[in-house]
Amino acid sequence: MGLPFMNIQDAVLALFREEIPGYLDKHWQTVPLTLDSDLFDVPGDDLSDALQRFEICFNVDLSVVDWSKYFPWENTPVATKWFGPSRKDVEATRQPLTIKMFAESARAGKWLYD
Numbered sequence: 001m002g003l004p005f006m007n008i009q010d011a012v013l014a015l016f017r018e019e020i021p022g023y024l025d026k027h028w029q030t031v032p033l034t035l036d037s038d039l040f041d042v043p044g045d046d047l048s049d050a051l052q053r054f055e056i057c058f059n060v061d062l063s064v065v066d067w068s069k070y071f072p073w074e075n076t077p078v079a080t081k082w083f084g085p086s087r088k089d090v091e092a093t094r095q096p097l098t099i100k101m102f103a104e105s106a107r108a109g110k111w112l113y114d
Contacts, residue, residue: 008058009035012103015057019050035100040070058106066114070097 006014013035020042022032039047055062071094105112 008107009100009103012054012058012106013099015053016050016099016102019053020046033099035103036098038096038098040094040097054102054106058102058109060102060105060109060111062111064111064114069095069114 013033016037016039017033020033020039022030023037023041025031042050051062054060101113
């Protein structure tokens with residue numbers, strides 16, 4: 001996966017940049033991901049591919065991740081979506097999911113958050 005002289009942080013960032021093209025700024029220019037990039041708005045297919053590669057390349061089990069902390073609306077029951085708080089209110093409770101979290105977990109060999 002990366003060059004042999006890359007440190008883990010650089011290797012994790014390179015992996016995510018290969019799978020996720022970045023995001024568009026207000027001028028429609030592509031901005032590459034950084035360690036502090038929040039992965040919340042990344043298209044699901046791109047994120048899924050990146051997570052699968054991350055698990056394989058760095059041997060970190062992501063099945064232990066409580067995804068509802070980072071994507072609360074997607075994990076909200078349908079009845080609550082209809083009769084409960086708005087999506088905006090639910091999303092306001094979410095925690096950021098950054099590439100740095102994956103880099104630190106790769107260094108430790110396990111998911112460090114939740």
